[in-house]
Amino acid sequence: MSTKWFIVINPTSGNGASKKKWPAIYTELIHQNFEFEFAFTEYEKHSIILIQNALNKGFTKIICVGGDGTIHNVVNAVLSLNPKNLQQIKIGIIPIGTGNDWVKTYHISKDYKEAIKIIKAEKTIVQDIGKLQIKCSGKEIYFNNLAGIGFDGYVVNKVHKYKNLGFLAYFTGAIVSLTSYKRSNLKIVFNKTTLQGKTLMLLIGIGTYSGGGMRLTQNPNAIDGLFDITYVNKITLFTILSNIRGLFNGNITKLKFVQNYKTSNLKVIVLDTQETYIQADGEIIGSGNFNVSILPKAINFIVA
Template sequence: MSHLDESSVTSSYFLIVNPSSGGGHFDKKWMKIQQLLNVYQIDYSFSFSEYSKHEIQLVDNAIKQGFRKIISVGGDGTLHYVVNGIMQQRYTKTSNIKVGVIPIGTGNDWIKTYTIPNDIESAIKIIVQDQTILQDIGMMTLSDNSTYYFNNLAGIGYDGYVVHKLDTLKKLGSISYILSGLYGLLFYRKPQFRIHINEKVIETTCLMTLFGICKYSGGGMQMTKNADPQDGLLDITLAKDFKFFDLVFNLKKLYTGAIVHHKKVENYKATQLEIIDIHTKKPFIEADGELIGTGSVKVSIQPKAIHFIIKPVKG
């Protein structure tokens, strides 16, 4: 790690801004954001992301320049790549970085765990109050030895297939998650996995295996049982031989969290997880709603890795 001279570190914020987030009206939102940052006397610099994963390079550059406070302006995908930029950089410890979020995306699932409002001014007020949590970050290694990080939830199987299909439907807004999900149930073919959790080996046909740090995904669904972003453990959900009508009839339970008690669902906690695609059907792998690859995957956790600015807890 090539540490910078800490005297060059600035107290200003650096905004990573995704102008394609949220499906339109960006100019109006960006004007409002700038006005409010000035009203609340927040000193900042910024860069726009110009292509997929550009946020990773922008974060690396910002940290190299001495910024330690990053604001992600976009949705879950923008935050995902901001986090990957922080975890991959080599200038300072990741726990020295503080991240705030101004949500202008489609799903905005990560903010739901911390009850951060999906509202520009409310989010900026929370950043001003500057209360943080030191959150765990998940790490995934794919078959080709590429490494990815996630700050919310990730998974392999059906949910990856849904994310794969979601790209063509995102312009429809939050309903796109449901439409993509129903399409997936009709056409997705469940792979067979060999899953290593703790000392246990499970071989099963599986709709999907989810592993989470936080609580919400897929536009507000709750599919992990006891997600705790600070316990140093992955919260793992195995949805086994679900069929189309299983999910249709249990749709409400996906949003209330009751789905984790279904007889075809198993829940685990672990620091490490390995999922092997037995018949090489190359199931899709997603992280924080972003498609990252196919095949088998190893997952581990980086405890208390990054400071996130969250809504102050009363009391």
């Protein structure tokens, strides 16, 4: 087992900020006495191959330099390989991205020097992970923060146009998309509950924040073995605009048109013919029917 760190850098994170900041991050890692190897991702999902190669070489300590999508890919790389020493693997994050939502739950600093100090201390939490199985493709996708279908996926599919706006990208995309989105006819089954009808969106939360700092689930707990579910049948542009503060402080989830649930698994069936996007950790992963289950305390993350 290697005591060295393997570092994967997404050079496109934060509109290219990762690539620009890497020389300074490299110098700081040396200054803080890290032994490491590193690699840049060169194309979408390349991090999955890089991480799998690193695990096969015996690395158990991994650092992501990038945003939520980079963390998402690293988690998928680790769990898709299903290593026998999974409990020994630790993932640390130097956050450089558009939303940086997952790190907000754990108060991980966006200052790279502080983030490196946090990683060096190696304080870990064993966090739950979501496993999403898409029926039509047979794909299995893991997520560490939040997944969703409906309006949420629709916005993520469009939000790349607004990446230059940083953390406001998702909010801007949501406002622009609200007038054009047609609600999907969904059947959602979990526990002894069935929700069916025209649906604005369904959110499946593990972490606290999404969409650039919004709090769209009511009572998430990343280690309780349960998803925090938010179900919204319908909402108007006026309601959103009059509750902007509620989007960011969580009060939006207390409004009467928002339903909140807790469950460890659920089934989603799309009842109409329009393509309905599924997103996981801010990445479009497919469309159509899917099942979701939780993997309790599945991965060690290094946190503040």
